[in-house]
Amino acid sequence: MPLQNTKHKSQQHFVSNGRGHFVFEIMAILDFLLQSFSSISLLGALVVLLLIFIVSSFNFNSQDKGKEPPGPNPLPILGNLLQIDLKRPYHTFLELSKKYGSVFTVYLGSKKVVVLAGYKTVKEALVNNADEFGDRDTMQITEETANGHGVVFSNGESWKEMRRFALTNLRDFGMGKRACEDKIIEECNYLMEVFKNCKGEAFDTAKPMNCAVSNIICSIVYGSRFEYDDPEFTSLVDRTNRNILLLGSPSIQVYNMFPRIAKWVANRKELHTMTAANKEQNRRLFSRLKETLNPQMCRGFVDSFLLRKQNLEDSGITKSHFHDNNLLQTVLNLFAAGTDTTATTLRWGLLFMAKYPKIQDQVREELSTVMGVRQAQVEDRKSLPFTDAVIHETQRLANIVPMAIPHKTTKDVTFQGHFIKKGTTVYPLLTSVLYDESEWEHPRSFYPAHFLDKDGKFVKRDAFMPFSAGRRVCLGESLARMELFIFFTSLLQHFRFTPAPGVSEEELDPTPLVGFTLSPSPHKLCAVPVCEQ
Numbered sequence: 001m002p003l004q005n006t007k008h009k010s011q012q013h014f015v016s017n018g019r020g021h022f023v024f025e026i027m028a029i030l031d032f033l034l035q036s037f038s039s040i041s042l043l044g045a046l047v048v049l050l051l052i053f054i055v056s057s058f059n060f061n062s063q064d065k066g067k068e069p070p071g072p073n074p075l076p077i078l079g080n081l082l083q084i085d086l087k088r089p090y091h092t093f094l095e096l097s098k099k100y101g102s103v104f105t106v107y108l109g110s111k112k113v114v115v116l117a118g119y120k121t122v123k124e125a126l127v128n129n130a131d132e133f134g135d136r137d138t139m140q141i142t143e144e145t146a147n148g149h150g151v152v153f154s155n156g157e158s159w160k161e162m163r164r165f166a167l168t169n170l171r172d173f174g175m176g177k178r179a180c181e182d183k184i185i186e187e188c189n190y191l192m193e194v195f196k197n198c199k200g201e202a203f204d205t206a207k208p209m210n211c212a213v214s215n216i217i218c219s220i221v222y223g224s225r226f227e228y229d230d231p232e233f234t235s236l237v238d239r240t241n242r243n244i245l246l247l248g249s250p251s252i253q254v255y256n257m258f259p260r261i262a263k264w265v266a267n268r269k270e271l272h273t274m275t276a277a278n279k280e281q282n283r284r285l286f287s288r289l290k291e292t293l294n295p296q297m298c299r300g301f302v303d304s305f306l307l308r309k310q311n312l313e314d315s316g317i318t319k320s321h322f323h324d325n326n327l328l329q330t331v332l333n334l335f336a337a338g339t340d341t342t343a344t345t346l347r348w349g350l351l352f353m354a355k356y357p358k359i360q361d362q363v364r365e366e367l368s369t370v371m372g373v374r375q376a377q378v379e380d381r382k383s384l385p386f387t388d389a390v391i392h393e394t395q396r397l398a399n400i401v402p403m404a405i406p407h408k409t410t411k412d413v414t415f416q417g418h419f420i421k422k423g424t425t426v427y428p429l430l431t432s433v434l435y436d437e438s439e440w441e442h443p444r445s446f447y448p449a450h451f452l453d454k455d456g457k458f459v460k461r462d463a464f465m466p467f468s469a470g471r472r473v474c475l476g477e478s479l480a481r482m483e484l485f486i487f488f489t490s491l492l493q494h495f496r497f498t499p500a501p502g503v504s505e506e507e508l509d510p511t512p513l514v515g516f517t518l519s520p521s522p523h524k525l526c527a528v529p530v531c532e533q
Contacts, residue, residue: 067418067419068105068418068419068420068421069100069101069103069104069105069114069418069420070100070101070104070105071096071100071104071105071106071107072096072100072106074106074107077109077110078109079106079107079108079109079110079111079257080106080107080108081108081109081254081257083096083106084106084108086250086253086254087250087514088514089253089403090402090403090429090431093106093115093117093403093427093429093432094117094429094431094432094435096115097115097117097118097429097432101117102116102117102118102120102121102416103115103116103117103121103415103416103418104117108253108256108257109257109258110257111257111425112424112425113406113424113425113426113427114420114424114425114426114427115426115427115429116426116427116428116429117429117432118432118433118436118438119432119433119436119438119439119462119463119465121416122428122429122430122432122433122465122469123433123462123465123469124415124416125415125426125428125470126407126428126468126469126470126471126472127469127470129413129415130470130471131410131471132409132410132411132413132415133407133409133410133413133426133428133470134407134410134470134471134472135155135407135408135409135410136152136153136154136155136159136405136406136407136408136472137406137407137408137425137426138153138406139256139406140255140256140259141247141252141255141256141268141271142247144272145271145272145275146329147325147329149325149326149328149329149330150162150326150329150330150332150333151163151166151330151333151334151475152333152337152405153405154329155408157321158321158326161321161322162321162326162330163475165304165305165308165322166301166330166334166475167475169301169304169305170220170301170475170476170479172304173220173300173301173304180216180220180479180482181377181378181482181486183216183219184216184482184483184486184487185375185377185486185490187212187215187216187225188212188486188487188490188491190212190215190228191208191209191212191487191491192490192491192494192495194208194228195208195491195494195495195527196527196529198526198527200526200527200528200529201526202500202501202524202525202526203524203525203526203527204522204523204524205347205350205525206343206347206519206522207228207234208228209343209346209347210237210241210339210340210343211226211228211233211234211237212228212343212487213338213339213342213343213346213483213487214233214237214335214338214339214343216338216479216483217334217335217338217339217476217479218233218335219300220300220301220334220338220479221300221301221302221331221334221335221338222285222289222299222300222301222302223289223299223300223302223303224299224300232281235277235281236278236281236282236335237339239274239275239277239278240278240335240336240339240340241339241340242270242274243271243274243275243278243336244336244340244515244516244517245513245514245515245516245519246267246270246271246515247271247515247516248514248515248516248517249267249514249515250514251265251266251267251268252265252267252268252271255267255268275332278332279328279332282328282331282332283328285302286302286306286327286328289302289303289306290306293306293307295307301331301334302327302331305322305327305330306327308322309322309323309327334476337474337476338476338479340517340519341400341401341474341480341517342480342483342484344398344400344517344518344519344520345394345395345398345400345480345484346483346484346487346488346491347519347520348394348397348398348400348519348520349390349391349394349398349484349488350491350497350525351508351510351520351523351525352390352394352397352446352510353492353497354497354498354499354505354508354525355446355499355505355508355510356446356505357498357505359390359446359448360492360496360497362386363386363387363390363492364492364493364496366384366386366387367384367387367489367492367493368493370383370384371384371489371493373493375490376485376486376489376490376493377486378482378485378486380489381485382458384489385452385456385457385458386448386452386456387488387489387492388451388458388485389448389449389450389451389452389458390448390488391484391485391488392448392450392451392461392464393446393447393448393450393451394446395464395466395484396434396440396450396464396466397434397445397446398512398518399430399431399434399435399466399512399518400466400517400518401430401466401468401516401517401518402429402430402431402518403427403428403429403430403431404427404428404429404430404468404472405468405472406425406426406427407425407426407427407428407472408423408424408425408426409421409422409423409424409426410422428468430465430466430468433463433465434463434464434465434466436463439461439462439463440461440463451464467480491527493530494529494530495527495528495529495530496527496528496530497525497526497527497528498525498526498528499525499526500523500524500525500526501526508523509521509523
């Protein structure tokens with residue numbers, strides 16, 4: 001009792017001095033740290049608390065409010081941490097955009113971030129001012145794992161060289177061509193065998209879908225596909241998907257803000273461990289490919305990279321961007337990007353079909369009328385407007401990458417009347433584009449008519465931006481579009497998807513998991529073969 005009275009009097013004292021609100025915020029911070037990181041010592045927490053009090057009298061917000069983007073007032077050190085839903089920060093940013101406009105500032109810890117919201121604003125930045133907003137901003141965790149190599153978290157000449165080389169070779173090895181289409185159709189047949197073996201019983205679509213889609217990028221990168229029960233392959237896929245989930249977790253976000261005091265978070269250790277395992281596994285794959293390398297028969301991206309590296313060295317060029325670290329990180333980037341987003345979108349598509357059976361019936365009717373029983377090909381897309389609209393609406397509503405990967409300004413820029421300093425982190429809020437109320441009639445609903453005109457013909461929408469835009473647009477966009485179309489149409493031709501027994505359409509949960517990309521919550525579906533209906 002005496003201890004409680006003392007605590008009560010202490011709170012009253014701070015309130016009377018006009019500091020009560022700040023104290024309660026600090027207490028909330030301390031409670032958050034203690035609950036989030038079980039290994040933190042009380043002494044460490046008190047040190048953090050003391051530091052916050054020491055700097056509380058300083059002006060944290062150094063922006064010239066007459067010029068720079070507005071935003072909520074930050075706390076010392078913590079910035080706007082207490083105002084952000086770390087599980088779904090894009091929700092917070094959407095709400096803040098309603099108050100502060102389409103260009104506003106938030107502080108993630110001491111790091112200043114400018115958020116861009118709405119189709120017109122994001123397009124103006126990424127497309128009309130592509131050079132000014134074209135650099136990549138790295139997070140602390142990606143600095144540790146990528147070290148500025150590869151094509152995703154790199155900048156400058158290395159990024160330009162690797163992106164150009166990756167695009168050229170993806171095209172050379174079939175991206176957007178009939179040869180790649182044949183690979184996708186072949187892989188789709190393997191996937192459908194897995195679905196058939198479930199004999200109409202409920203199963204989780206995640207693993208087979210991830211393996212099938214991953215095999216497409218494997219055939220392009222390594223020159224061969226893998227069996228779905230190959231432990232080397234499945235472990236690589238599983239670790240990659242797990243890393244993407246961890247990358248968006250609250251604890252990793254806190255670590256990115258406070259790397260010196262949050263090194264103990266378990267998710268950081270796990271992410272490093274799995275990244276190291278993926279790197280080692282790829283080194284072994286590279287070694288085997290190098291042993292059988294034949295300049296006359298290039299099997300995939302890795303062969304092409306090794307040959308370029310060898311030719312440069314033979315020419316006496318020892319310093320170039322074609323080195324082992326860039327090969328390793330670029331392959332990891334291609335593998336992750338080529339697996340996660342497409343497989344996740346397809347899983348959303350099947351979930352939506354089970355949840356909205358009338359729409360599924362319309363898709364299957366169109367496929368039956370136009371295709372009959374023959375295999376759909378990319379050239380059939382123009383004859384399947386409703387099916388194409390459903391795929392696009394799946395990408396829009398699924399909102400796979402809600403905040404894009406952070407950008408950074410390359411120079412001082414005045415944008416929509418706001419001054420943004422060179423080197424400022426920029427978040428293009430893609431969810432605000434895909435859900436923009438001024439662009440979409442029913443932004444929060446699954447509504448394929450968004451992509452159809454009054455005559456039922458497919459129409460493109462400018463605000464359809466799931467692959468981002470500008471200099472950093474997804475380099476595998478054409479491959480992903482091909483995969484989505486062939487996998488989706490093939491599966492809907494051969495199966496009808498329903499909820500698991502005992503689960504109604506209304507009970508299928510569209511709430512995504514917390515992660516860097518948004519995948520469906522764990523669920524099971526029944527894939528009933530058409531011949532059994």
